[in-house]
Amino acid sequence: QVQLVESGGGLVQAGGSLRLSCAASGRTFRSYAMGWFREAPGQEREFVAAVKWSAGSTYTTDSVKGRFTISRDSAKNTVYLQMNSLKPEDTAVYYCASTPAVGWRTVVAAYDHWGQGTQVTVSS
Numbered sequence: 001q002v003q004l005v006e007s008g009g010g011l012v013q014a015g016g017s018l019r020l021s022c023a024a025s026g027r028t029f030r031s032y033a034m035g036w037f038r039e040a041p042g043q044e045r046e047f048v049a050a051v052k053w054s055a056g057s058t059y060t061t062d063s064v065k066g067r068f069t070i071s072r073d074s075a076k077n078t079v080y081l082q083m084n085s086l087k088p089e090d091t092a093v094y095y096c097a098s099t100p101a102v103g104w105r106t107v108v109a110a111y112d113h114w115g116q117g118t119q120v121t122v123s124s
Contacts, residue, residue, distance in 0.1 A: 002113040009118030020081040022096030031098040038092035047106040093117040
């Protein structure tokens with residue numbers, strides 16, 4: 001099993017920044033990549049960004065590209081999501097997740113371990 005714990009959410013004004021963290025523990029060697037997803041009220045959970053543990057290469061969805069940056073610290077088994085220029089439409093619960101699958105995975109079903117989520121609220 002892989003345990004994931006997110007932190008760093010909160011309330012911020014539009015245009016502000018937040019950095020989310022996701023600490024992984026347990027059988028982390030089974031994880032090929034980590035992803036961030038978000039779920040707004042009444043909407044489906046959607047992919048935000050992913051990072052591969054080995055190379056640190058990243059993939060970011062177009063809607064947040066240029067504003068959000070995903071990174072990882074392998075020594076700490078921690079993944080980060082730096083969110084800048086936040087907009088009210090970024091308001092959601094943000095989840096980190098782990099996938100053993102090779103390649104870029106942007107669907108919920110590809111991830112087999114999830115954190116509990118952290119709330120991000122952006123006020124206008």
